[in-house]
Amino acid sequence: MLPHQRTAPDPLARSRRDGHLDPKRRKTIPMTDIIGGTPEGGTQAQLVKDATIETFQADVLQASLEVPVVVDFWASWCGPCRTLGPILEKQVQARGGKVLMVKVDTDKNQMLAQQLRIQSLPTVMGFIGGQPVDGFQGALPESQVSQFLDRLIDAAAQAGLGGGKSPAHDPKALAEMGEKALEENDFATALQAFGASAEASETGSDGQVTAFAGMARAALLGGSPEQAEQFLGMVPEAKRDLAPVAQVRAMMELSGGSDVPPEAVENALKAAEASPQDPEAHFVLGEALADAGDTEGAMASLLRSIELDREWREGAAREKLLKIFEALGPADAGVKSARRKLSSLLFA
Structure with missing residues (x-):
């Protein structure tokens, strides 16, 4: 396991929690080639289109780097979907290219719906800069749909998108x-x-x-x-x-050691507990924890090895610790803390 790998977040979690957009989250690049021409000059067919799992990246993720994209997840058997869909299309078309609409039939694209954690229909997600930034579930009244689109457009404008302008290549x-x-x-x-x-x-x-x-x-x-x-x-x-x-x-x-057997950490931990004053035991535990992706535990074990004998195996524990520092980067909070402890051990 690599350091700092986490489970993928729910794409609508932030909007459910906050109830609004965060327009300053991302910068963008022009992607006119993805949808053909500028948003202002788009045809009606370009404003509203159907997408599949094969076209989702181009139609939504890449297109939203230039203009906000609203995605309607629907199904033919869903009554509220039949109510919301026409309202959403009407409001998108009325905005003349300031926002695009992509429709995803979840029955035909079940894998895509699962990947995006769509749990009820209809679900609408707004994308800016290749990321979901807002959304809602259920068939909202037309006035609320209009407000949702306006928020999305305003957020995109503050991020440098929309209105036919190409944002700077930054x-x-x-x-x-x-x-x-x-x-x-x-x-x-x-x-x-x-x-x-x-x-x-x-x-x-x-x-x-x-x-x-x-x-x-x-x-x-x-x-x-x-x-x-x-x-x-x-x-x-x-x-x-x-x-x-x-x-x-x-x-x-x-x-590189991600294929280490699951019992390796357990065995190393038992050895360190059995020999608490042995720098080698703590070094081996640190290596096993690092291979398992537990960089915090690895740093603690390596620091303990250094504390017991900083010169053991010509400073092997320190060398391994510095490699973890390098992998995590200097801004990592755990690295900052471990660096302070290392300095106190080496220069005490």
């Missing part, structure tokens, strides 16, 4: 969007955002290298180490020692 903002997606375990969107950041960055710049490293992290956390290697291969040789690249390399090393 590599830093796109990279921030990728980081946000990684925090939410949305590896596909993270890969897309980092890729856009790489394209918008100056060739060979540190910003582009950071974007390549972000692509590699997204691929690695998404379970594709081979693809991660390919992305790291895009980094110029002269810049392969930069911190973002080194972080991904460290993550790869930590994930």
Whole structure:
């Protein structure tokens, strides 16, 4: 297991909790080629379309990088769906391209509905910047549907979308969007955002290298180490020692032991408990915990090994600890705490 992997969040959880949009969450890039032309010049067919699991990424995730997209999850047997659908279409068309509508028949796209955790029909989700930012369930009155669309459009405008304008290609903002997606375990969107950041960055710049490293992290956390290697291969040789690249390399090393038997941690824990003053026992436990993805426990065990004998095996525990620091990054709260403890042990 890789450090900081979490279960995927419910895409509507934030909107259910807050009841409003957070328009400053993401920056965007123009994606006019996805839907054909600018939103202002779109035809009615472009304003409302049907999507499948095969077209969802292009019709929704990528299209919402330029214009907000509202997705209606429905089924033919659902009475409230037949009430809401025409209202939603009417309100979308009345806004002349400021928002697009995509319809998903959940009976024909059950896997997609499961992936997005659609639990009741109709369900409507609003997407901005490749992410779900608001939504509702049930057939709302037309006035509330109108208010929902207006909120979505206002949020998109504050983020730089809509009105036929193409938002600036901001590599830093796109990279921030990728980081946000990684925090939410949305590896596909993270890969897309980092890729856009790489394209918008100056060739060979540190910003582009950071974007390549972000692509590699997204691929690695998404379970594709081979693809991660390919992305790291895009980094110029002269810049392969930069911190973002080194972080991904460290993550790869930590994930290399993910096939360790489940009993390895238990056995190592028993050994450490049986020999509490043995630096090797705590080192072995730290390695086992790191392989299992428990970086917090690993750091604690390695610090204990250093406390018992900082020179054991030529500082092996310290070397392993620094590798974990590198993989998690300097901003990680656990790393900050462990660094302070390490300093106190080494310089006391």
